[in-house]
Amino acid sequence: MQSFDFYSPEEQIYRASFAEAGLSVYFKRDDLIHPYISGNKWRKLKHQLLAAEAEGKTALITFGGAWSNHILATAAAAAKFNFQATAIIRGEEVSNPVLSLCKVYGMQLIFVSREDYKDKEALYRRYATESSYFIDEGGYGALGALGCSELIAELTEKYDYIFCAAGTGTTAAGLALGVENSLLTTQIHVIPVLKGGEFIQMEVQKLAPSAKDVTLHVDYHFGGYARTKPALLTFIKDFVADTGILIEPTYTGKLCYAVEDLAQQGYFPAGSRILLIHTGGLTGFIGMHERF
Numbered sequence: 001m002q003s004f005d006f007y008s009p010e011e012q013i014y015r016a017s018f019a020e021a022g023l024s025v026y027f028k029r030d031d032l033i034h035p036y037i038s039g040n041k042w043r044k045l046k047h048q049l050l051a052a053e054a055e056g057k058t059a060l061i062t063f064g065g066a067w068s069n070h071i072l073a074t075a076a077a078a079a080k081f082n083f084q085a086t087a088i089i090r091g092e093e094v095s096n097p098v099l100s101l102c103k104v105y106g107m108q109l110i111f112v113s114r115e116d117y118k119d120k121e122a123l124y125r126r127y128a129t130e131s132s133y134f135i136d137e138g139g140y141g142a143l144g145a146l147g148c149s150e151l152i153a154e155l156t157e158k159y160d161y162i163f164c165a166a167g168t169g170t171t172a173a174g175l176a177l178g179v180e181n182s183l184l185t186t187q188i189h190v191i192p193v194l195k196g197g198e199f200i201q202m203e204v205q206k207l208a209p210s211a212k213d214v215t216l217h218v219d220y221h222f223g224g225y226a227r228t229k230p231a232l233l234t235f236i237k238d239f240v241a242d243t244g245i246l247i248e249p250t251y252t253g254k255l256c257y258a259v260e261d262l263a264q265q266g267y268f269p270a271g272s273r274i275l276l277i278h279t280g281g282l283t284g285f286i287g288m289h290e291r292f
């Protein structure tokens with residue numbers, strides 16, 4: 001199998017609001033891991049691909065929406081690590097740049113109605129063969145969290161806070177697990193990008209039972225998953241032009257907005273060291289490019 005090694009440095013971000021609040025803020029550049037298997041998707045897939053290989057499976061079947069970062073990551077990872085890949089896509093057949101990339105990486109796309117999509121187990125049984133391996137929507141699951149937990153051992157500095165965006169909560173659970181295993185006192189803070197993000201706490205408990213609770217900030221969803229507001233888009237333009245680090249409206253934009261808003265409210269004691277996880281997600285930008 002190809003190597004899972006990669007490069008993801010910790011890089012300081014200089015922003016006036018952070019300096020004014022006396023904070024040192026860093027990005028863990030998981031967006032640099034791979035152009036399309038970016039950020040947490042690589043970490044979430046790693047142990048699932050190793051398990052598939054150990055079980056002698058040669059074909060991955062996974063699930064998602066038509067703009068899913070996870071679907072594209074699975075397509076690129078399947079090509080790199082020598083698996084066949086099929087994605088079962090929610091909703092009627094469409095074409096977009098993300099799905100075209102999936103096809104170039106050799107992924108088979110199957111579009112199913114929103115009704116059929118609700119029963120993933122049934123869909124899996126319909127399309128699986130003996131050599132298939134199930135990967136849940138968003139790379140969700142305990143093996144995904146295990147991969148994300150490895151981030152903590154890579155850190156070269158100590159932090160008071162680590163912040164990440166959450167969709168399924170797998171990444172947040174992994175970070176909480178990693179902190180627990182390393183006996184650190186770092187607090188894990190999470191920005192759910194969906195409405196009703198309180199459920200993320202339950203997912204963390206389920207996926208990482210030994211980990212402590214994370215702190216959720218549930219009011220930075222900007223209307224819900226993949227929804228946005230002019231204030232967020234304005235913030236993103238300013239942040240990207242100022243720092244040179246690309247963030248997007250679906251995940252990392254909400255994360256950075258939240259941390260800056262909390263900093264301005266005086267949430268963090270002066271002198272705090274904060275690490276933001278850049279979970280990648282260029283496709284979130286492509287899907288909303290007309291808004292910029």
Ligand SMILES: *Cc1c(COP(=O)(O)O)cnc(C)c1O
Nearest residue numbers: 166167168169171251279280281
């Ligand atoms: C998928 C994704 C997430 C969500 O991660 P979860 O582990 O599902 O919470 C966060 N950020 C980006 C950029 C993503 O693509």
